Amino acid sequence: MARFDLHPAHIDGLVNAGLQFGVIGVFDDPMPIGQMLLQQHRPHRDMEQKDGGPPDYVATVTDRALHPVAVLRLLDCYEYQTSGTIGWHVSEAHAWTNRMREKVLTRLPAEAEASVRHGADYVPAYRLLAAYTETPWGITELDQIPELGDGVIEVPVVRKVLRAEILTGPFHSPNKGLSSRVRHVTVIGVGEERTLPAFAQIFEPSDNAPGVYLLFEHGRYVARPADAPPGKWFMASGAHLHTSDSRWHELIGHSLPIPLHDRTEP
Known part of the structure; x- marks a missing residue:
């Protein structure tokens, strides 16, 4: 400069x-x-x-x-x-x-x-x-020079996340779901409270890695888009999430891929 x-x-x-x-x-x-x-x-x-x-x-x-x-x-x-x-x-x-x-x-x-x-x-x-x-x-x-205005200064908090890769195979049918356009996601929350333990707060979100929540349902974890509107129903698209990061095991209790539910239908 x-x-x-x-x-x-x-x-x-x-x-x-x-x-x-x-x-x-x-x-x-x-x-x-x-x-x-x-x-x-x-x-x-x-x-x-x-x-x-x-x-x-x-x-x-x-x-x-x-x-x-x-x-x-x-x-x-x-x-x-x-x-x-x-x-x-x-x-x-x-x-x-x-x-x-x-x-x-x-x-x-x-x-x-x-x-x-x-x-x-x-x-x-x-x-x-x-x-x-x-x-x-x-x-x-x-x-x-801008004025202070109403005196309220809000600083956006950048959430740290755990990044995972989207795995797809021959039976992948996302119907315009996020796995149809990106190859990575960022895990921003887990479980009912949808929070992320400190040990998994590693990366920052990006436009090329949308946020997902890992929810425990019917005895296993599944991933769903974090920006889904309330009441929106998602189903399996054939895609799975996985990362070689050792924190993945700490987060979900095993090192295997989990289903990505990003498919919706009219």
């Missing part, structure tokens, strides 16, 4: 966040903080006054309640664009942004900091929220 000089509005966003989250006192002058952040960001841009004073900066203060997740986006961008400057890791700006981040994270649900898979990497869960992704990477005006 290319580095660029941040607009003064980005500094305004950080200053307003500092006021909102108590890192800058209510009766404190926010101007020196903004000057400090700007000076660290552009140390070699002739930003200091001729008399050696701090760079010109006049804070623009807003009464909008900024979304905490959007503030984290501002912090991430500022740190990325500034981390290559001389003395960054021992600078006042670095210490200030760390303090700011800690303060903002206390306003979010605990699961917001959990690492979740995103592409080939793992990122904090808050980076997948709309307030983060929809905030520009380097704002040019304060109105680009």
